[in-house]
Amino acid sequence: MAWFKRESKGITTSTEEKKEAPDGVWNKCPNCKRPLHYSEQVENQYVCHYCGYHLRIGSKEYFSIIFDNNEFTELFTDLRSADPLQFEDTKKYSDRLKETINKTGLKDAIRAAHGTVDGQPLMIACMDFNFIGGSMGSVVGEKIARSIDYCIEHKVPFLMISKSGGARMMEAAFSLMQMAKTSAKLALLGQAQVPYVSLLTDPTTGGVTASYAMLGDINIAEPGALIGFAGPRVIKETIKKDLPKGFQTAEFLQEHGFLDFIVDRREMKEKLGSFLKMMAN
Template identity: 90%
Template structure:
């Protein structure tokens, strides 16, 4: 049966020896179902080049897209969530935190950094959905608060990238307090006349939508992003009516006046830089002309 197996050097002789492609090289677009190579995703800023669908990405990818040459200094990386309530469901909250940190390489559901975007200084806080659904816990609120303080102190504009399922139930009231805490800090940012741009991505829901995500000087979103407070299923069951087509999409929210713009990720950096130029100078009052004596 020599004809059944090739014995020429360099040719795979059996199916058992066939090498599989490493994980992560190929991906399938959730919208059009066409295969996407990783290099194509990076080149197209994680947007499907067939249908324009915006793939879900995290802080690592957003920082690479927005910061010049992916150069930045991470802020407050040492902050970790505690377990003040000793919460236990099917698993201890403290154990779940450790497992998620080990799996994702993140300390919590948000990272903050300062760097330059088209030559302009900017502080970016970006949420990571892979960390317990991007839920808003005490560390998320604290990092946002400290990032705002940094922006005020250094007169640097602040960009918040939201991607969250809402409040983190394992921290109960500690989580809900972050809504008021971050909103109060943003009021101080406004008093200091430092620009705040809020970018809502897929999905932005719950207490995040009800607080800092909707308080920007400019509120923008990516195409097709899910934006809302309660989920469509909960709303439908509550009001006992069918929901409009496209309900809670970024396009629907824009049409009803809750967004200023929808911006394609491939144009995001240029658009944001343009907004910041229009809002400059930050917190600097023009000198009043001298009065005649």
């Protein structure tokens, strides 16, 4: 039954001879569905070179893109979330924290570091969505507060990179208190006349949007970023009206005055350098 066999030399490949691509070498653009090689992603700063879609990245990648020569000093690395409420749903919160720390190599959903951008000093606090959805808990609020204190003391501008699903429900009121805490600290930063730039990335939602993410002296976002407070279904049921198309995108928010600029990630460092020089003068 030659119908079911390939007998031409060089065509038949046994299962043992087939080679799989290593994990992480290739992935697919969520927007245009075209394959992207990892080296191309790094070279293009994690932006799809076919359609311009901005892939989701974390603090490691943002630090490498923004800081000069990827040189920086990370601060407040000893902070870790506790479990003050002994929260337990399908799993103990304390166990989930341990698992997430081991899986991601992160201590919590935010990292803070200072370095230079185009020769200008800058403090960056950047959220990581891989750590429990980038949720805002006590450690997130405390790291932001300490970062602001550092900026006030050293007169260094502050950049906050937000990427979050909102407040961390496992810490309940402790999490919600971070909204007031960080907003109050930003008021002190303003009184000290130290610049604050807020960068909103995909997604920025919930209590993060309702607090520090929208309080920048300059509010910027990446193209196509999802930015909002509540989900579309909740809003629609509340106002009893159909929602405009794309109403929670960065482009819609800029059109309605909530954002100052939308900046392509490949131009981010240059733009930030210009902002910092302008504000320093």
